[in-house]
Amino acid sequence: MTRQWNTVGELMTHAVVAVGRDATFREVLDTLQRWKVSALPVLAGDGRVIGVVSEADLLTTQDREPERAAAFTAGQMMSEPAVTVHADSPTAEAARAMARGHLKRLPVVDDEDFLVGVVSRGDLLKVHLRTDEDLAGQVRFELLATLRPAQASAIDVRAEEGRVTLTGATPDPSSLPALERLVRAVPGVVDVELKLATPV
Structure with missing residues (x-):
């Protein structure tokens, strides 16, 4: 089985709309409305992300400088510097960055800050829309990667509405907390129940 939705790169949108630093108020507004997005990465001439301009930034400018907006x-x-995330970052890292900054979207950049995509709150919520079959398969994969x-x-492994139940046998009862942590770390898992007995 292939790991799914563990990193930002597996969820992000690759086709990204952006503007240059010299784009006018009107050009930014038109681009936001045309593409139905709430914010746009702002790029330097070489394509590096240097900031993000949002609907809120336009409203603030219009409010403060109505005659000159x-x-x-x-x-x-x-807003600068831009809050960005890398494609190989865990999805949880992107979620925390969005929550801390009250952001709806994050530019995704490579190691040199070139724009490679964008990830939104909606993208991150996809991890909770996984089928139970897919979720159980991911947990089995993680168990195989960790245990003999x-x-x-x-x-x-059984999954129902995101709740995972492990039944069967474990050779070491002291490993149960670690197993529970492992399963809870799988994106999309809502709850975990362990029904593992020690073989006689």
Whole structure:
């Protein structure tokens, strides 16, 4: 089985709309409305992300400078430095960054800060829309990667509405807390129940 939805790169949108730092107030507004997004990465001339301009930034500019708002550029209105995330970052890291900054979208950049995608709250919520079959398969994969094959095969995995139940046998009762942590770390798992007995 292939791991799914563990990293930002597996969830992000690759086709990204962005603006340059010299884009005018009107150009930013038109782009936001045309693409039905709430924020846009702002790029330097070489394509690196230098900030983010949002609907809120436009409203703030319009409120503070009603007579001059149209003369402002993306570079003058943007929030900087941009809060970004890397494609190989865990999805939980992106979720925490969004929560801390009250953000709806994050630019995804490579090691040199070039834009490679964007990830939204909606993208991150996809991990909770996994089928139970997929979720159980992911848990089995994690168990196989952690335990010896014989130990993993002695454990039955069931998932229902995101709640995972492990039944069967475990050779070491002291490993139960670690197993529970392992399963809870799988994206989309809502709850875990362990019904594992020690073989006589």
